[in-house]
Amino acid sequence: MSDRDAGGTGTLSAEAAQTSTKLIYTANLTIESKDFDAARTALTDAVSAAGGYLESSNESSYTGSSRTLSLTIRVPQDNYASFLEAAAQAGNLVDKSEQVQDVTTQYMDIEARLSNLTAQRIRLQELQASAENLADLLEIESSLSDVQYQIESWQSQLDWYSQQVSCSTVYLSLDEVKEYTPTEESYLSQLSSALRNGWTGFVSGIQQLTVWVVGVWPVLVILAAAAVLLLVRKANQTGTPLCAELIYGDSNTRLTFPLEKDADYDVDTGYLTVHIKIQNGKLQSIRSEKNLLSALKKLGMDLEPVLCGGSDDWNQEREQWHSGANFFAVGPGQVLGYARNNYTMEAMNHAGFEIIRANDFIDGKVNPGAYEKYVITIDGSELPRGGGGARCMTMPINRTNL
Numbered sequence: 001m002s003d004r005d006a007g008g009t010g011t012l013s014a015e016a017a018q019t020s021t022k023l024i025y026t027a028n029l030t031i032e033s034k035d036f037d038a039a040r041t042a043l044t045d046a047v048s049a050a051g052g053y054l055e056s057s058n059e060s061s062y063t064g065s066s067r068t069l070s071l072t073i074r075v076p077q078d079n080y081a082s083f084l085e086a087a088a089q090a091g092n093l094v095d096k097s098e099q100v101q102d103v104t105t106q107y108m109d110i111e112a113r114l115s116n117l118t119a120q121r122i123r124l125q126e127l128q129a130s131a132e133n134l135a136d137l138l139e140i141e142s143s144l145s146d147v148q149y150q151i152e153s154w155q156s157q158l159d160w161y162s163q164q165v166s167c168s169t170v171y172l173s174l175d176e177v178k179e180y181t182p183t184e185e186s187y188l189s190q191l192s193s194a195l196r197n198g199w200t201g202f203v204s205g206i207q208q209l210t211v212w213v214v215g216v217w218p219v220l221v222i223l224a225a226a227a228v229l230l231l232v233r234k235a236n237q238t239g240t241p242l243c244a245e246l247i248y249g250d251s252n253t254r255l256t257f258p259l260e261k262d263a264d265y266d267v268d269t270g271y272l273t274v275h276i277k278i279q280n281g282k283l284q285s286i287r288s289e290k291n292l293l294s295a296l297k298k299l300g301m302d303l304e305p306v307l308c309g310g311s312d313d314w315n316q317e318r319e320q321w322h323s324g325a326n327f328f329a330v331g332p333g334q335v336l337g338y339a340r341n342n343y344t345m346e347a348m349n350h351a352g353f354e355i356i357r358a359n360d361f362i363d364g365k366v367n368p369g370a371y372e373k374y375v376i377t378i379d380g381s382e383l384p385r386g387g388g389g390a391r392c393m394t395m396p397i398n399r400t401n402l
Contacts, residue, residue, distance in 0.1 A: 021102065022102070022103045022104045022106075023077075023101065023102055023104075023165065024100070024161075024168070025077060025098065025099075025100050025168035025169075026098070026100075026101075026169045026170075026171075027084060027098045027099075027168070027170045028095070028096070028097045028098075028170075028171045028172075029084070029170060029171070029172045030093075030095040030096075030172075030175070031088070031091040031092065031093055031094065031172065031173070031174050031175070032091055032092045032094055032174070032176070032180060032181060033092065033174065033176065034179075036066075036069075036174070039174055040069060042089070042090040042091075043087060043090050043174065046083060046087050046090065047073055047075070049083075050076065050079040050082065051075065051076050051079055052073055052074055052075030052079070052167070055072040055074050055169075056070075057069070057070070057071050058070045058071075066175065066176035066178075067175075069174040070171075070172075070173050070174075071170075071171070071172045071173075072169065072170075072172075073169070073170040074167040074168070074170075075167060075170065076167055076168075077165065077166060080168040080170075083170065084096075084098075084170070087172060090174070091174065092177075092181065094175075094181050101314065103161055103164075106312070106315065107158070107161050107165075110154050110161070111158065113150075114151060114154050117147055120147050121144065121151065124140055124144045124147060125144065127140050128140045128141065128144060142365060149339075149357065156340070157342065244256070244276070246276065246286075258278075260281065261278070262279045263278050264276070264278075265277075265278075273288060273295075274286065274287070293305060306344075306347050307344075307347055308320050308324040308341070308344050308347075309341070309344055310343040310347045315343045319341040319343055319344050322338065322340060323338055323341075323389035324337075324338065324341035324343075325344070326338070326388075326389025326392060327389070328390035329391075333353070333372060333374070334368070334373070334374060335353075335375050335376075335390075336358075336375070336376045336390040337375055337376075337377060337389070337390055338377065338379075338390070339357065339358075339377035339378060339379055340380060345375065345377065348375050351373075352373050354368075354373065354374040355374070355375050357376075358377060358378045358379070361376055
């Protein structure tokens with residue numbers, strides 16, 4: 001793999017390069033060494049020289065087997081390339097892959113949101129200072145609390161981006177071996193050789209086949225005619241009706257469908273449902289629905305999904321990892337989820353869901369009954385890291401009286 005495998009980022013424009021382009025670099029290295037202790041020391045020294053630090057370290061070994069060291073390393077982006085070179089010198093580099101993610105758009109979007117929210121907070125503070133009655137003061141304080149919450153949430157995301165941009169992440173595996181893995185021919189070189197050898201073999205095979213066919217063509221014609229007669233005669237003798245056959249699954253399950261009568265068949269393969277239509281003695285169509293939403297639409301249920309993380313692929317992956325799709329349904333249109341997944345909450349709000357903070361609900365500041373659809377958002381930082389969400393943490397309940 002190339003040294004810089006850009007994860008869908010494309011080529012940056014000169015204008016973007018001159019501005020504060022935000023790139024997140026990630027690398028995966030696999031190194032083997034006959035002198036495990038010396039290699040580990042060399043890697044530790046390389047981390048220190050690059051001004052980085054170990055985010056996590058795990059060494060494992062079993063009785064009578066070699067040792068393995070797994071490291072997660074953070075190094076300043078300016079020293080990222082030099083560190084990879086130094087790390088590769090610690091032993092025999094078996095595998096190396098790199099990815100780069102351009103998050104400039106997401107970073108600038110959050111900065112703009114924070115700027116607008118900060119201006120809104122200043123305006124609310126001015127109104128708070130000039131409030132003339134208690135009702136106005138309470139309403140302003142509620143709005144101010146909500147704006148402050150949004151600022152803290154977006155600032156948390158901005159800080160995360162800044163940390164990932166400023167320090168690149170290197171996942172490194174060091175394996176203790178008695179003999180080094182032989183250096184193999186590069187992938188492109190292997191591919192080129194395979195193409196050359198394959199083409200040479202193909203041409204040679206065609207030439208030999210042509211010579212053979214020219215020599216035996218009378219025999220082939222006679223055999224082909226006999227085979228056709230045999231098949232036709234066998235079909236006429238047995239009287240077996242023509243059938244269509246469907247083969248599916250790991251065990252190659254076979255189902256046959258007679259073609260002599262018009263019929264529609266729905267076959268559950270265990271993975272998807274296959275629809276087969278037979279008409280006028282022929283197989284007219286065989287199809288399957290590409291997804292659940294498509295199938296439901298044809299049944300009259302045209303559902304519009306709310307995408308976890310919104311419309312951006314990168315945000316979808318990040319917020320899905322943070323349990324952005326992990327909601328607990330209290331009732332129809334009434335769910336609980338994490339507040340930290342801002343893009344998901346924004347998509348829910350666009351879909352008609354009122355976003356209600358859990359604290360406001362507990363304190364009685366907001367009545368969910370006033371809304372047809374709503375999301376009650378709960379704070380969480382450590383719980384999402386463990387992969388838990390509102391649905392996972394809820395015991396079975398009886399929704400009859402909810």
